[in-house]
Amino acid sequence: MNQHFQTIGIIAKTGDQPLADILEALVSHLRHHQRHILLDSSALPWLSDTDGCEHASREEIAARADLAIIAGGDGTFLAAARTLVDAGVPLLGINAGRLGFLVDVSPHEMLGRLDEILSGLYVEDDRQMLTARVMRGDQVVAEGDALNDVVMHIRDVVRMIEFDTWIDGRFVNTQRADGMVVATPTGSTAYALSGGGPILSPCLEAVVLVPICPHGLSNRPLVVPAGARIEIAVNEHSRTRAQAALDGQDTIDMEPLDRVIIESKPRKLHLIHPTGYDYLQILRVKLGWGEQP
Numbered sequence: 001m002n003q004h005f006q007t008i009g010i011i012a013k014t015g016d017q018p019l020a021d022i023l024e025a026l027v028s029h030l031r032h033h034q035r036h037i038l039l040d041s042s043a044l045p046w047l048s049d050t051d052g053c054e055h056a057s058r059e060e061i062a063a064r065a066d067l068a069i070i071a072g073g074d075g076t077f078l079a080a081a082r083t084l085v086d087a088g089v090p091l092l093g094i095n096a097g098r099l100g101f102l103v104d105v106s107p108h109e110m111l112g113r114l115d116e117i118l119s120g121l122y123v124e125d126d127r128q129m130l131t132a133r134v135m136r137g138d139q140v141v142a143e144g145d146a147l148n149d150v151v152m153h154i155r156d157v158v159r160m161i162e163f164d165t166w167i168d169g170r171f172v173n174t175q176r177a178d179g180m181v182v183a184t185p186t187g188s189t190a191y192a193l194s195g196g197g198p199i200l201s202p203c204l205e206a207v208v209l210v211p212i213c214p215h216g217l218s219n220r221p222l223v224v225p226a227g228a229r230i231e232i233a234v235n236e237h238s239r240t241r242a243q244a245a246l247d248g249q250d251t252i253d254m255e256p257l258d259r260v261i262i263e264s265k266p267r268k269l270h271l272i273h274p275t276g277y278d279y280l281q282i283l284r285v286k287l288g289w290g291e292q293p
Contacts (some may be wrong), residue, residue, distance in 0.1 A: 005118055009038040009061030011080045012096075013024040013072030019096050022071055022107050025054060026094070029111050033118055042262070062087040067117075067272065074095015074190075078208045078247040081269050085129060090270040092117065101189055102147075105274055113274040116172040125220055127202060128184045128226055129265040134252045141258070146246040147269060148187030150262050152177030152232050153212060155241040155253065160215060163242070167228050177214040179242070180232055182207060182262050183216055189283070191248070197221040204277060207264065215224055226264045233259040 008030055012019050030037050031052050038056040055129035061068055062084045070077045072096040077175035084091060084104065093103030105113050116122065132150045133143040142256055154161055161179060167171040183192035188208055197210035198221060213220045224230070234242050234256050242254040254260070284290065 005035070005067045007036045007038065007064055007066050009040070009056065009059065009068040011040040011058060011068055011070050011072075011076070012042065013076040014042040019071055022096055022110070023134040025111065025112075026069065026071065026274045035118075042141075042193055055075035058083045060090055065089050066248045067092060069094060070103060071096050072103065074100060075249070077102040078147050079249060080146050081129070081252075085145060085147075085265070085269045088267070088270060090124070092272040100284055101282065102186070104277065104282060109274075114253065115178060116275060117272060119136055121275050123275060123277045124276070125128070125202065125271040127186050127267055127271060128205065129267045130182065130207070130262055132244060132246060133261045134254060135259045135261060136255065136257075141288060142244075142252040144250050144252075145265055146187075147184065148190045148247045149181050149183040150260065151179060151181050151212075151245045151248070152234075152260055153245065155243040157240060160213075161240045161242050162238040164233045164234075164235055165209070166231040167224055169209055169229070169231075172236060173219070173220075175211060175214055175216060175219050176218065178212040181210040181212060182230055182232075183210065186266075187247075189286075192281075194256060195221070198223065199283065200233045205264075207262075228263075230262040231282060232260055232262070233257065253266065286291045 038061045039053040041055050055245040061109045068084055068089050069092050070080045077093050092106050093152045093251055095103040130146045134141040160176045162176045164174045180197055181192045185202045185204045188200040193211045195210040195212050197208050200206055206223050208221055210221045236256055238256055244252040244263050
């Protein structure tokens, strides 16, 4: 048995009754393997049997777990990633959601795959993340991390934002659009893809900038190195209030002349996949490639 995964945290989608059967099977299986279980406090109302589990916050799981199992959809996984990345805890996703690009173990194969992983048979995968700071003058208004993307978008009216973009201190352009998606390779299959951006392999060290419905048709997606420092500023002439969103979950209100500075996070997110993990197969299945219309 792999001795590194003795303390296992379980994080689940909050308030989702259908998860109960998955969580109870997972907890029972880990108890059978004599693992110490840290159970996300938000999952407690959906479990009838938590004997042998220690109730813990997500911050406690980050500090103490050798492995975190995320049960839910991609949204649950994204939120957990931002909490756990700095602790270096590896994440394994159980798909109890819909699309599931990040949570790649299905419930029906969960126990067999878990046996393999606890025996040391798994694939490791490090994913690039972004860190963003919203600046108002010289003051940091807010900051945070993102696994998929940082998006600057219109806040509350149907009117385009006018904004300026710099990369590594060099001016790129001024454009009017509904916003801008700045995505990691992991996030290139999310909002950025809907905006016409390219799919980037997760092994690439890169960031893609994708304008959202730009007014000028020449404003196209741009791929830059992962080490680039990206700065997007709401233009002083913009009459629309903007907002920055981290993975579509954490939001920061912006005012004219505010700037969002986006860089790759020095620490990467460590993922665990079952043996046979194939990113291209995931794309083929999730995007329906090759299906007859």
